[in-house]
Amino acid sequence: MNKEKRTGLVSQILKCIHGRKPGRLMCMLLLGVSTYTAGQSLEPFNLHFTTQGKGSEASMILGNGDITANAWVDRQDHHLYFYIGKSDTHNDQDQLYKVGKIKVGFYPNILVEDKDYVETFRIADATYRIKTKYATLTLRVDANNPVILLDAKTTIPAKMTVTAQLMRPPRSGAPDEACDRLVKGRSSDLLFYYRNRSTAFFDENMRVLHLDGLQINNPQKNKTFGALATGSGLHALQDSMLVSAAARKAFNLKIAVLTAQTATEQQWIDSMQRMAGKTDRIPGGQMWRKHQQYWSAFWNRSFINVSSTTVEKDTLQAVTKSYLYQRYILGICGRGNFMMQFNGASIVNDTYTHPLKTAINTVSGKSADYRNWSPVLLWQNQRLPYLPLLASGDWELIQPMIRYYTEVVYPVDKLITKRNKHQPGVAFEESATTYGAILMNVFGNEQERRERKLTDPKDFKMPHLQDHIVCGPELVSYFLDYYSYTQDENFLLEKLLPIARDVVLYFDKAFPRDSAGKLVIKDFKVLETYPHATNPIVLIGGLKYILPRLAQLKQADQDFKDQCTRLLQELPGFYTYHEGGLSILKPAQQITIHQNVEYPELYVVFPFRIFGIGKPNIDLALHTFNTPSYFGTKNISGYESRSYISLPNGLRRRMISSWHTTGIQASLLGLKEEAAFIVKRNFLLNDKGVRFPCFYSKVAFDYPPDIQHGAIAMTTLQTMLLQSEDDRILLFPSWKKEWNVHFKLKAAKNTTIECELINGRVKKLKVTPANRAADVVNLLK
Numbered sequence: 001m002n003k004e005k006r007t008g009l010v011s012q013i014l015k016c017i018h019g020r021k022p023g024r025l026m027c028m029l030l031l032g033v034s035t036y037t038a039g040q041s042l043e044p045f046n047l048h049f050t051t052q053g054k055g056s057e058a059s060m061i062l063g064n065g066d067i068t069a070n071a072w073v074d075r076q077d078h079h080l081y082f083y084i085g086k087s088d089t090h091n092d093q094d095q096l097y098k099v100g101k102i103k104v105g106f107y108p109n110i111l112v113e114d115k116d117y118v119e120t121f122r123i124a125d126a127t128y129r130i131k132t133k134y135a136t137l138t139l140r141v142d143a144n145n146p147v148i149l150l151d152a153k154t155t156i157p158a159k160m161t162v163t164a165q166l167m168r169p170p171r172s173g174a175p176d177e178a179c180d181r182l183v184k185g186r187s188s189d190l191l192f193y194y195r196n197r198s199t200a201f202f203d204e205n206m207r208v209l210h211l212d213g214l215q216i217n218n219p220q221k222n223k224t225f226g227a228l229a230t231g232s233g234l235h236a237l238q239d240s241m242l243v244s245a246a247a248r249k250a251f252n253l254k255i256a257v258l259t260a261q262t263a264t265e266q267q268w269i270d271s272m273q274r275m276a277g278k279t280d281r282i283p284g285g286q287m288w289r290k291h292q293q294y295w296s297a298f299w300n301r302s303f304i305n306v307s308s309t310t311v312e313k314d315t316l317q318a319v320t321k322s323y324l325y326q327r328y329i330l331g332i333c334g335r336g337n338f339m340m341q342f343n344g345a346s347i348v349n350d351t352y353t354h355p356l357k358t359a360i361n362t363v364s365g366k367s368a369d370y371r372n373w374s375p376v377l378l379w380q381n382q383r384l385p386y387l388p389l390l391a392s393g394d395w396e397l398i399q400p401m402i403r404y405y406t407e408v409v410y411p412v413d414k415l416i417t418k419r420n421k422h423q424p425g426v427a428f429e430e431s432a433t434t435y436g437a438i439l440m441n442v443f444g445n446e447q448e449r450r451e452r453k454l455t456d457p458k459d460f461k462m463p464h465l466q467d468h469i470v471c472g473p474e475l476v477s478y479f480l481d482y483y484s485y486t487q488d489e490n491f492l493l494e495k496l497l498p499i500a501r502d503v504v505l506y507f508d509k510a511f512p513r514d515s516a517g518k519l520v521i522k523d524f525k526v527l528e529t530y531p532h533a534t535n536p537i538v539l540i541g542g543l544k545y546i547l548p549r550l551a552q553l554k555q556a557d558q559d560f561k562d563q564c565t566r567l568l569q570e571l572p573g574f575y576t577y578h579e580g581g582l583s584i585l586k587p588a589q590q591i592t593i594h595q596n597v598e599y600p601e602l603y604v605v606f607p608f609r610i611f612g613i614g615k616p617n618i619d620l621a622l623h624t625f626n627t628p629s630y631f632g633t634k635n636i637s638g639y640e641s642r643s644y645i646s647l648p649n650g651l652r653r654r655m656i657s658s659w660h661t662t663g664i665q666a667s668l669l670g671l672k673e674e675a676a677f678i679v680k681r682n683f684l685l686n687d688k689g690v691r692f693p694c695f696y697s698k699v700a701f702d703y704p705p706d707i708q709h710g711a712i713a714m715t716t717l718q719t720m721l722l723q724s725e726d727d728r729i730l731l732f733p734s735w736k737k738e739w740n741v742h743f744k745l746k747a748a749k750n751t752t753i754e755c756e757l758i759n760g761r762v763k764k765l766k767v768t769p770a771n772r773a774a775d776v777v778n779l780l781k
Helices: 003-018 023-035 200-208 265-280 284-301 313-333 395-419 446-451 471-486 489-510 537-551 558-570 618-625 662-668 672-683 707-721 770-775
Strands: 047-049 060-063 067-074 079-086 100-107 118-122 127-131 135-141 147-164 180-182 190-195 223-230 234-238 241-244 248-261 303-307 522-526 530-536 576-579 582-585 588-590 644-646 653-655 722-725 728-731 740-747 751-758 761-768 776-778
Touching: 060 127, 060 135, 060 313, 067 135, 067 147, 079 135, 079 147, 079 248, 100 223, 147 190, 147 223, 147 234, 190 265, 223 265, 248 265, 303 313, 303 707, 313 672, 313 707, 395 471, 395 489, 471 489, 471 537, 489 537, 489 558, 522 537, 530 537, 537 558, 582 618, 644 672, 662 672, 662 707, 672 707, 707 722, 707 740, 722 740, 728 751, 728 770, 761 770, 761 776, 770 776
Parallel strands: 728 776
Antiparallel strands: 047 118, 060 067, 067 079, 079 100, 100 147, 118 127, 127 135, 135 147, 147 241, 147 248, 180 190, 190 223, 223 248, 234 241, 303 740, 522 530, 530 588, 576 582, 644 653, 722 728, 740 751, 751 761
């Protein structure tokens, strides 16, 4: 904020102090807080549109961490529409559904596009504002309560209508039909819901996996989700519509949203009414102030603001904007009862008016319930949105993922390991469901298994996911990082160590040793890319990375530490081949065919940080980075034109988009030019047909907005600025000194680093706590 703006704000505040409307002082103070943080002004990053859009691709995306809204004013009828999303609204077949769709209209229509028309999305307080000649509307999802709020002021009297547009209307009329239902006979509100009515899918899944009879919780049984709409002066015109009783100039609409498992529909209705009544008792001004306080704290927690006076000025401003919006997207999707889903989370758009051309297919004519790869949850994708949250300090957003893998997946995979693999400990499978088990569609139902002659419970219908168990070592690695950052002793003792013991136990007991006493992991996947491999680098590397870290934990018992130390000594080394006189890491000791487009040989750079800046044998990792194991020498049909980085020999390349962590690996290896290229390219790949930033369609192997793509770009930018493991804090390890930057990020041991670099010189460095300043090493060159 420049001096003139600050002076003007202070002047307005002083007028409030000496005037007769003290309530306005708080308004002005909050206005200042909501548009300016200690690290950057957010006002330049607001979105402004002077025309209306067509369809949900014109949506502004709102949310509070659990509930989301894709909202737009449609130019065809000048009405406000919004989809309501939520993190835990899965149907009985584990597909994440929207809660519903709402249409808001005015008569006379004060939303008609005119010369005064402007839409604004204010990122500082997550609000969508619409201004016309006759009206001003503000829509938000309250940060602290399960409600969507619309306030409207008009200059002429008008009536408002609110309509529930059922996304899954009844077809048969049967009482057991899974569909949206309106509660009939309401007089002053509108209530609709969707209820899961069958357990057949879950039951069959358990039977096929030989887990039936084990009382595994079905989180979708009797699950009901829906919304209750109310507003001052509104009454029910019909079961699906509310209308103003009389024309007026001020309107408010409150939509409460609830998901719950209840024995009966009436119990859900009663729960909804109690919850809505509770929010009704909160004064509107208080709710708004706390909403702004939440977002102010969020934006002040961490930030990255990149700039330049060179020709890259506009590009770097776009990088800053994309980082800002990607963090916002994670923030509005990450606080729910269920973890963020990699393939669109709860904010997917429909494709009725804007076909999506993804990296693997073209999607059109689909509702906002649709997404690619639904309903399977894949660890290699699910982990990615959580990578940047450690350094950004958004640790509350990690909690749903921790709960899911510790309380749901862990006990179920432990059962599968015992019953189907006949081994102790736990082997975390790559694929999972909301109830933890492998999805039947992946494993294969009874008829499919007969046709494919699959009789062993560990044989999969989709073989690229069979024997793919890197999730275990990587989950332990991420949990170790989480503990390193947060220093949360309870988490270490109650979550991390029990899982770590079982992961180590499985690898210790499940695999034989060769004549030299070295572990042999045979016929297991190297990610999805190399089947039937021996000693995959992702598993050997994962164990080499986590075992010494576990052995150093003072809270671990001595027997476990000794087991980790012994198993570490029994691991084989990494395998290499030679090309051009250089040693290159192999994906495994032995491999056969390849099936996908992944680079497992660099997993020992990231996520398992064995090779890196200041660590032994970095040249081996650098040579490997420049020599992909196959891509560029052997094309995979259909993927040749995807986003990639060319490598020094000019003939080979690495893919850099969607779930590929190439940018993070480059920054951890100190390849600042490569990292800079990747972070710019990936942040600028927005779908130009979608108004809201960070919707990545063309490069999406999964489904837009492809939050994993944006999260990797965030992590790449963070690791270019700061790399932290335990005591060591590397400042600017892969940063271009021509780029100015002001950032505030978290490091290990609950350390906060705020730094400002201008014209290649550090102008500000604040380390909290101060005693950690001695651990900071500035690598800027």
